[in-house]
Amino acid sequence: MSEANPFESLQEQVDDAAAYLDVDEDVIGRLKHPERVLELTLSVELDDGTLEQFRAFRSQFNGDRGPYKGGIRYHPNVTRDEVKALSGWMAYKCAVVDIPYGGGKGGIVVDPREYSTNELERLTRSYATELRPFVGPERDIPAPDVNTGQREMNWFKDTYETLERTTAPGVITGKAKSSGGSAGRIEATGRSVMLAAREVFDYLGTDIEGATVAVQGFGNAGSVAATLIDDLGASVVAVSDSSGAIYDPDGLDPRAVKSHKAETGSVSDYGDAEAKTNEELLTLDVDLLVPAALENAIDGDLARDVRADVIVEAANGPLTPDADDVLTERDVHVVPDILANAGGVTVSYFEWVQNRQRFPWTEARVNDELESVITSAFDELVDAFESHDVPNLRTAAYVVAIRRIVESYREGGNWP
Numbered sequence: 001m002s003e004a005n006p007f008e009s010l011q012e013q014v015d016d017a018a019a020y021l022d023v024d025e026d027v028i029g030r031l032k033h034p035e036r037v038l039e040l041t042l043s044v045e046l047d048d049g050t051l052e053q054f055r056a057f058r059s060q061f062n063g064d065r066g067p068y069k070g071g072i073r074y075h076p077n078v079t080r081d082e083v084k085a086l087s088g089w090m091a092y093k094c095a096v097v098d099i100p101y102g103g104g105k106g107g108i109v110v111d112p113r114e115y116s117t118n119e120l121e122r123l124t125r126s127y128a129t130e131l132r133p134f135v136g137p138e139r140d141i142p143a144p145d146v147n148t149g150q151r152e153m154n155w156f157k158d159t160y161e162t163l164e165r166t167t168a169p170g171v172i173t174g175k176a177k178s179s180g181g182s183a184g185r186i187e188a189t190g191r192s193v194m195l196a197a198r199e200v201f202d203y204l205g206t207d208i209e210g211a212t213v214a215v216q217g218f219g220n221a222g223s224v225a226a227t228l229i230d231d232l233g234a235s236v237v238a239v240s241d242s243s244g245a246i247y248d249p250d251g252l253d254p255r256a257v258k259s260h261k262a263e264t265g266s267v268s269d270y271g272d273a274e275a276k277t278n279e280e281l282l283t284l285d286v287d288l289l290v291p292a293a294l295e296n297a298i299d300g301d302l303a304r305d306v307r308a309d310v311i312v313e314a315a316n317g318p319l320t321p322d323a324d325d326v327l328t329e330r331d332v333h334v335v336p337d338i339l340a341n342a343g344g345v346t347v348s349y350f351e352w353v354q355n356r357q358r359f360p361w362t363e364a365r366v367n368d369e370l371e372s373v374i375t376s377a378f379d380e381l382v383d384a385f386e387s388h389d390v391p392n393l394r395t396a397a398y399v400v401a402i403r404r405i406v407e408s409y410r411e412g413g414n415w416p
């Protein structure tokens with residue numbers, strides 16, 4: 001795994017696209033830095049009565065198109081720069097799928113496996129309490145990311161509503177349905193990865209049915225993507241988690257692997273599958289590779305050994321800019337994170353709309369609307385790719401997104 005700084009990677013991606021746009025350098029400069037970053041020290045009582053301090057962040061990158069929007073990550077490697085990068089990717093992601101949000105992201109430096117449920121609840125409530133003045137359904141709307149899910153979202157909402165003495169389900173998305181969550185939100189990120197894979201194979205004139213697939217990371221994004229891509233008739237030959245990878249050239253059953261992970265805690269030792277390292281998974285000779293874990297999974301060196309023809313990014317920032325250069329040169333098609341995994345935030349938007357209307361949608365409606373957002377965004381991406389003579393789909397995505405953000409900024413009268 002590369003040590004590339006994700007925030008510098010984001011800035012490079014913006015610069016790459018800016019070269020194809022007629023936008024002032026000053027304005028581009030504004031789109032390379034967060035508007036504000038809140039840094040917190042949370043003091044939380046542990047079960048043994050002692051107090052522990054946790055570093056936490058919330059970065060609000062850009063609010064030109066609407067409230068800041070983006071997940072909350074619990075991970076020991078969370079850094080200020082990582083959160084800044086993730087918040088920027090959110091701003092560009094919301095713009096590329098054209099939903100009325102800016103970008104934000106939060107994180108707490110914690111390994112949740114080392115804490116009890118009660119300790120994690122106190123930590124989440126402490127974070128929500130500190131963030132209360134800066135969030136809200138019209139201001140900044142958090143959501144799940146790595147190691148957070150419905151449980152943490154429900155705690156966050158409850159804390160906010162208690163302190164505000166109101167009901168405000170739209171303060172956070174990714175909640176359980178009984179707390180105002182949306183049908184289809186858990187599957188939404190993996191579903192958009194599947195849709196992006198289907199669209200890019202179609203664009204390239206290749207059949208996804210029968211294609212071989214490797215998926216790195218088997219959490220929310222990766223496990224759902226693997227299952228839905230398998231449902232298209234592709235063969236998922238390898239998956240992995242932090243314990244390592246498993247490989248079966250005849251194809252794995254993603255649903256059965258999920259049950260095995262739920263029972264044992266990891267994908268390892270599943271049936272007769274062969275054990276491999278994560279690096280070996282990333283260089284398997286497959287038709288489609290789906291990185292669905294963390295940033296910097298593939299750097300320039302590893303990119304030279306990648307044998308997949310197509311990469312669809314479920315994770316945020318899994319390829320370094322060096323990797324992008326190598327893969328572009330080698331004609332490997334990459335559908336970028338800011339489009340491929342945008343299903344999560346898109347269905348979060350649907351959840352927020354349902355919360356405002358106090359009117360829940362059916363799962364069929366959620367999935368239909370999501371499909372229409374992702375396929376339209378993919379078509380616009382291809383259009384930008386072909387008409388701007390840009391080197392790859394990532395740069396095309398930033399061209400579309402930057403154009404939209406700059407337009408809102410200009411229409412607000414902020415810039416001639």
Ligand SMILES: NC(=O)C1=CN([C@@H]2O[C@H](COP(=O)(O)OP(=O)(O)OC[C@H]3O[C@@H](n4cnc5c(N)ncnc54)[C@H](OP(=O)(O)O)[C@@H]3O)[C@@H](O)[C@H]2O)C=CC1
Nearest residue numbers: 145146147189217218219220221241242293315316341344
């Ligand atoms: N959840 C969402 O709605 C969205 C998530 N994303 C992005 O998708 C990615 C994954 O998030 P999500 O699925 O939610 O997170 P989860 O916490 O549900 O899952 C993360 C997965 O990655 C695995 N993992 C961690 N480190 C490694 C590693 N070094 N090698 C291989 N696997 C590893 C974890 O393993 P283990 O199970 O062993 O811990 C786990 O299976 C992130 O980049 C996130 O930002 C993007 C859009 C929306």
Ligand SMILES: O=C(O)CCC(=O)C(=O)O
Nearest residue numbers: 070071143145344345348
């Ligand atoms: O659902 C959301 O609002 C954001 C999900 C997220 O954090 C992401 O897309 O990276």
